[in-house]
Amino acid sequence: MGPVPDPRDQAGLVKLTHLIYLLHTIAVVIGITSAASIVGAFVFGLPSIAAVILNYIKRGDTHGTFLESHFRWQIRTFWFALLWCVVAGVLFVTLIGIPIAVALAAGAGIWVIYRVVRGWLALNEGRPMPA
Numbered sequence: 001m002g003p004v005p006d007p008r009d010q011a012g013l014v015k016l017t018h019l020i021y022l023l024h025t026i027a028v029v030i031g032i033t034s035a036a037s038i039v040g041a042f043v044f045g046l047p048s049i050a051a052v053i054l055n056y057i058k059r060g061d062t063h064g065t066f067l068e069s070h071f072r073w074q075i076r077t078f079w080f081a082l083l084w085c086v087v088a089g090v091l092f093v094t095l096i097g098i099p100i101a102v103a104l105a106a107g108a109g110i111w112v113i114y115r116v117v118r119g120w121l122a123l124n125e126g127r128p129m130p131a
Contacts, residue, residue, distance in 0.1 A: 023051035038109030069128035084108035
């Protein structure tokens with residue numbers, strides 16, 4: 001077991017984790033209020049790209065804290081959303097796959113909203129995310 005993180009450092013990391021959830025939320029709102037899809041804005045929008053970069057830069061600082069699970073949750077949300085975008089894109093190039101691609105993109109958008117909301121609520125309660 002490594003050294004116990006300084007509570008002051010953890011308070012700063014909690015604020016950073018809130019900021020990352022906020023950036024993801026901004027990307028979702030952009031997807032809802034623009035011509036972009038929710039999942040498209042989430043994956044390709046600057047707010048979420050900045051958020052995932054922050055996740056990777058500061059991930060090591062969260063080791064051993066409940067925030068480690070939030071960073072893992074946020075990173076996985078981003079990469080799985082990208083995967084669903086790629087799958088939907090591949091399906092979209094076929095005539096038969098277009099309805100499936102649209103449904104997949106819509107479902108992925110709802111899934112992204114769920115992940116952001118669930119994660120941020122857990123963070124507000126000081127709870128880790130499930131593995």
